[in-house]
Amino acid sequence: MDKWTELTITTEYDKWIFLEKELYNHGFYSFELIDPRMDQIDNREGRWDFFDEDIFNDVYDGITVKLYSQEDFNEFEDLLQTIYEEDLGDANLTEIDDEDWKNNWKSFYSTMEIGNKFTIKPTWEEYSNVDNRHVIEIDPGMAFGTGGHETTKMCLEHLEKYLKPGDDVLDIGSGSGILAIASKFLGADVVIGTDLDEKAVEIAKENANLNNVEVEFIVSNLFSNVKNTADIIVSNIVAEVLVLLLEDIDKYLKPGGYFISSGIIEERAKLVEDALIKNNFEIIEKTIDNQWVSIVGRLKDA
Template sequence: MKWKKYRLETTTVAEDLVSAILAELGVEGVEIEDKIPLSEEEMAEMFINIGPTIEPDDGKAYVSFYLDSEADSVAILDVLMAELKSFEEVMDLGSLKLEESLTQDEDWINNWKVYFHSFAIDDVLITPSWEKTNDHKNYRHVIEIDPGTAFGTGKHETTNLCIRALKDYVKPGMQMLDIGIGSGILGLMALKFGATKVIGTDLDEQALYVTKENMEKNHIPIEDYEVLIGNLIDDEQLLKYVGTKEYQIITANIIAEVLVEMMPRVKELLAPGGIYITSGILNEKEELVSTAIRANGMKILEVNHQGEWTLIVATN
């Protein structure tokens, strides 16, 4: 199959925003090019040696992503640009010049795998299926996960923050709702930490298949989870199926503006005394989301940061 590759010129301060909007639109596997020097930790994780950056950081960044050439890419691009334009007054977005080219599946579907290696989050080891490790005895949980084209290996700061919060708040017997389930990693972790049932929603049908594969890899029975496609904000039929006041824990790792719009639904779906774990929030958007949480009668229990990202834990 042929795919269209798009390369968007933006800025280093906006590259995470662009990636987050694309993820919300169901576009995954983005590539980011910039001149920001790699940290020592990032250098240690690379599969090749990379020399020092010759050119100084000029603030420019390029975000590349792929769309099925048969799909309605025009609609996706229109939404992307409209979303970005709404941030023009608060963030330098750069030129937003878009280049287009054509590529084949083999150019990118599997090549990214060389960048994803086993890594640990405290006492949890997360490893791709194609990389075997004998280091199991040093960890409480070993999770095998393949992100496919759905977001979520656990390595991104927002997912990392959510996993640590789940370790603290999941109790045996809890039922969980994961809004934007992606690869299924948060639901999978919750089940490993003691939850008995996970319902996940997503806009991208790919989440159905990737979540199923990852659950099977980790020996999670099919009756312990369910993935539903749709938008809880405006899909009344989905909302009715999901039910109200059933979830002791809800997770949402989505961009801040969507989290704000989602808050009344979260309030409606969270059981009394339940826990709401939310990330995908750029640090400068923390107040926007925390204000929406409080406006819906919920209490913030803690706020954590990692890099440019914020996680908020709240209860009703």
């Protein structure tokens, strides 16, 4: 039976935003989050229904994060050092088997309705599609993007609003492939997803097959291996990386095309807004959800 190394980190509420930033800086985009305040933060029907209430019993009164590695604990070494040096919480490593790993995820993740058109569900759940939604099946794995994160949700909502059938789409930093797959469900023509992480690209390909959509996923550092142009570019990466991406975007985004961005924490939003304006965009929309920002820009025609 496969073994997993489970890293559990507990931290105080006011340190969470810094810890989350460090998780991303160290390349950990997929993790379980136990936040006892979660049901109070956002109780909108159909949005936060993926927590098993039992997990709130006897949990730490702060934030608990669980990460998994199928390699060994060395993968966590740099992250652990940062946590200790910056006093970001307490960490504990244990070994678990495959069955426990699956069951852990199952108590965290269930069907979510997002926006007016999408439902994201794990393969193991039944869903009665009474509203004729686009049902995307994604199981949690080692890639970010199961729909539960604010940034992914805002990108899905913006895709729903700005994507027209027949549009070509580039998803830069595709993770699980959720945004690229969603674009296909909305009627996009050519969709290409890119990720720096080979493992994420493999998982995204599997997810496209699972959902019977045709998307090309490639390993690429931002646009380094991209040859196509698109009507919509969507990217959910951190602000500093989005600023770099914007320097080259006019070679890949058609004039009048939309750039849907997220992954931006509130205090970095201005960085991205300034970069959009510098690179000939008009800012069309900015949404904020629980300190995370998503910005939509339109590339001016000339």
